Amino acid sequence: MIYGYARVSTKEQNLDTQIETLKGYGCEVIIEEKHTGTTFKRPQLDKLIKGFKAGDKLIITRVDRLGRNTIQLLQLVEQLKEMDVSLFIIELGIEATHRNGKLFLTILSALSVNERELLTEKRMAGLRNAQANGVIMGRRRKPKGLVDEAIKLWLQKEYTIREIEKATGVSNSILYREIAKRGLKRELV
Template identity: 45%
Template sequence: MIFGYARVSTIDQNLDRQLDKLKEYGVEKIFNEKVTGTRKDRPELSKMMEQLRRGDTVVIESLSRLGRSTKHLIELMENFNELGVNLISLKENIDTTTPTGKLVFNIFASISQFERDLISERTKEGLSSAKARGRKGGRPKKENASIKKAIKLYNSKEYSIKEITEMTGVSKPTLYRYLKEQVNN
C-alpha cells in the first residue's frame, strides 16, 4: 500500500499543496496533521506507523515534513527498514528502494538538522544581543495579590500545593518559579 504523510507546523498553515502532490503521485491513504515537526509525539504519524506492513511505501512532499531532527529522521528510516517499508520524498527526489536513494536520504537528513541548528543558534544570539541591551524575553512577571497569597499559604505549611493552586488560581509552575526566586534573592 502507498501511504502519504503531510504536515504543517501551525493551525493557520494550509496542507493543500502537499495533499495535491501526494494525490498526484497516487497515494492510497494520507495521514496529515498540523503540529510542529520538532515534536516526536505526532498522533497521525504514529497512526500511520502502526498500519505499515512489509512492502508498503511512505510518500512525503519533503523531508522537512517528516521531521527536522536528523536523529528523528534516522530513527524513522531505521523503523521503515526494519518493517521493510520504502520512503519516497518528492521534493528531494529520494527513493530508498535504491542505494543512491538511501545515501541521498542520509545527506538530506544531515542538512535538515544543520538548518535547525542554525536557526537555534541565531535565536540564541538574538536573545543574547537583546539581553545585552537590557531587554528581557518572555512574559513580564507580575507580583500580584494572588501570588503573594500563594506564597504566604505555602510558607504557612498548612496547605498542599494542590490546595494552594485551587485557592489562589496561581499555577503550580508559577508558584514554584516565585518560590525559587525568593530562595535565590
C-alpha cells in the same frame, strides 16, 4: 498500497498544498497530521506504520514532514526498509529506503539540523547583544508610581476600573494582580 503523509506544525497551518501534491503522485490513502516535528510524537503516522504491509509505499512532500531529528528520521527509514515499505520524498526525488537515497537523506538531514541550530544560535546572540545594549526584553513594566496611583483611585471607590485604566494607563489585569499581591480589599458601604 500507496500512502501519503501530510503534516503541518500548528493547527492554524493548512495541509491543502501537501494533499494536492500527494494526490498527484497517486496516493490512495492520505494521512493528515497537525503536530510539531521537533517532538517525535505523531500518532497518525505511528498508527499508519503499524498497519503497513510488505510492498507498501509511503510518499511525503518534504523530508521535514517526518521530523527534524536526524537519528530518529534514519531509524524510521530503517524501520520502513525492514518492513519492505519504500519511502519516496517528492521534494528530493529520491527513494529514501534505498542505499543511495538513505546516504543522501543522512547528509541532507544533518545539514538541516545544523541550519536550525545555527539559526537558534544567531537568534540567541542577537538577544544577548540587544540586552547588552540596554534593550529591555518582554513587556514593559508600568512605573511603580502609576500603579500606586491606580490603586489609590481604586480604594477611593469613585471610579470604575475602566476609568482608572484610562487615567493612569495601568491595565485592569495589572491593577487586579497588584491588589491581590498587596492583599487589599475595599470596604462595602
